[in-house]
Amino acid sequence: MKLKRFFKKSLDKAIKWQAALMLPEHKALNKKKDKDDYFLNKKPILDEYQVEEFENNIHYAMEYHLRLSFTLRNEGSPYDLNGYCVYIHPVTKELRIQKKDSSFEYIQFNEIIDVIVED
Structure with a gap:
C-alpha cells in the first residue's frame, strides 16, 4: 500500500x-x-502487382512515345508530374522525364505513387 x-x-x-x-x-x-x-500523407504501401503495372505502363509509353502522368510523393505531400519518359537507369531505377518545356526531371522509381498513360 x-x-x-x-x-x-x-x-x-x-x-x-x-x-x-x-x-x-x-x-x-x-x-x-x-x-x-x-x-502529411504516409506513402501508400504498393504491392508487387501495382509496381509491375507501373513498369508496364512506363515501358508501353516509352515504346509508343506517349505522355505519362506521374503522381509522386515529396516529403509527405503528393504532386503531379507530366511528361515523356526518355530513359530508365537499370541499376539506380532512376527515370528521366522530359517535361513540356523540354527540361528534364529525374525521379526515383520508389517515389512513384501512380502512373497513368495519356493517350
Missing part, C-alpha cells in the same frame, strides 16, 4: 517538473510539429 503511494507521488512530481520546464516556445514548436505531421 505504501509502495503505491510512493510511486503515485513520484509520478506526480515528474509531471509537475515536466510542465514547469516546458517553455512557451517549446509548446508552440510541439503544436506546430503535431499539426504538420497530421497533414
